[in-house]
């Protein structure tokens with residue numbers, strides 16, 4: 597066998613046996629690389645006679661091409677095989693049913709909070725915030741709630757634990773959003789127009805009361821803000837919120853330590869066939885507490901009560917949500933299973949559509 601035939605056999609069988617790309621590359625370098633066997637033989641051509649050069653050179657060139665082609669073909673075949681193996685391994689059964697996506701919904705309390713905030717924003721109220729763990733002074737004293745007031749008693753208020761010997765005034769879980777009035781006036785002074793939505797806490801639990809619930813506080817202080825302004829603002833709010841034009845409100849004289857005069861506000865409604873309709877019928881439903889801010893409260897918050905006056909109100913958000921969406925039991929809001937919300941038409945929340953790991 598000639599030298600060339602030996603080389604041919606060596607390289608072609610080497611290519612045939614190569615198990616991977618690295619082995620192929622090794623062969624290529626050994627034969628066709630700069631210092632490869634075949635390349636070195638090419639250099640020898642220079643020393644040969646013209647006739648030898650012609651026959652041997654041609655044969656050598658053919659061999660080079662042959663090996664090069666075999667290398668390329670094998671490389672492609674290896675890549676194809678690898679792809680095929682992956683396809684075999686990772687195949688998708690597109691006939692399998694998809695994984696059900698859990699659908700979230702906007703919680704009605706969040707939705708109502710957003711709705712209420714948007715309506716008051718249109719009337720020039722901005723949003724104020726305060727802490728849920730509040731100090732005694734902001735929650736009670738500054739709001740003219742005397743130490744002997746029943747709202748301070750243990751059975752209504754959650755007091756934060758104090759270490760023995762720590763006799764600072766207590767912190768409480770705020771029992772209403774009214775302390776945010778004080779904080780907002782301390783920070784911004786007067787005139788001021790804010791609402792403060794948020795969580796509040798009281799020791800209470802039945803079909804219409806939960807120990808944690810939500811309120812929206814409203815406050816408008818200026819030089820000549822009156823009860824008439826309060827009435828207009830609340831009527832506009834109810835029309836927008838309940839989406840009825842003929843809202844009728846009833847102001848009932850009441851008492852809150854932080855307002856003088858104080859009024860509880862009822863809305864006209866009907867309960868026919870257990871269906872609540874706002875703006876018609878002969879029933880009245882209490883929806884909020886309100887009044888003209890007590891001068892002592894203005895002074896406690898650093899506002900000159902000889903120059904400024906205004907109104908405040910506090911609305912239970914959970915109650916509003918129940919009324920607007922006809923939800924009968926407040927406790928349902930805080931169950932972990934919220935599938936019932938769909939029944940009331942709450943829109944599914946946008947969820948990302950990426951489905952992870954759909955393989956065999």
Ligand code: DAH
Pocket residue numbers: 771772773774813814852854855884885886887908909910911
């Ligand atoms: N803070 C009262 C409550 O928790 C609600 C309230 C009544 C707020 C009258 C007010 C108000 O701002 O003027 O029941």
